[in-house]
Amino acid sequence: MQQQLRAPGWHIGRTRGKPFTAFGMQVVPIGFAVHVSWPGGGFTWHRPVAVEVRHGDDVRRLAIHDVTLEAIVSIVMTGIAIVILSTSWKRWIHTKRRNIS
Numbered sequence: 737m738q739q740q741l742r743a744p745g746w747h748i749g750r751t752r753g754k755p756f757t758a759f760g761m762q763v764v765p766i767g768f769a770v771h772v773s774w775p776g777g778g779f780t781w782h783r784p785v786a787v788e789v790r791h792g793d794d795v796r797r798l799a800i801h802d803v804t805l806e807a808i809v810s811i812v813m814t815g816i817a818i819v820i821l822s823t824s825w826k827r828w829i830h831t832k833r834r835n836i837s
Contacts, residue, residue, distance in 0.1 A: 746772045751782070762790040766797075 753765035769782040783805075789796045 744774045746770070750785070760791070764788040764790075 748770050749768075751767045751769050753767070755762050755764045757763070764787070765784060766786045766788055767782055768785045769780060771780045772778050783802065784800050786800055787798045789798060
């Protein structure tokens with residue numbers, strides 16, 4: 737069987753999962769997806785955003801708070817700050833030693 741090559745490109749959008757029933761209410765998961773493809777492959781990043789709950793005529797949308805993304809951003813920003821501060825500190829020590837001699 738011959739593998740078919742994909743056209744390069746990307747797509748960003750919201751997704752709606754299959755509705756299911758729980759405790760007499762209809763629940764629909766809603767997500768955010770980014771799909772990137774190129775001729776040799778590609779990847780898809782998908783994360784949940786909200787849950788839509790229907791009970792009769794009442795429709796409620798409950799947001800999902802992403803704590804993991806906040807933690808990753810905090811770790812990266814802390815690492816960048818440490819690199820900048822250590823580089824500045826090393827330069828300051830080096831110039832101070834050069835001025836003394």
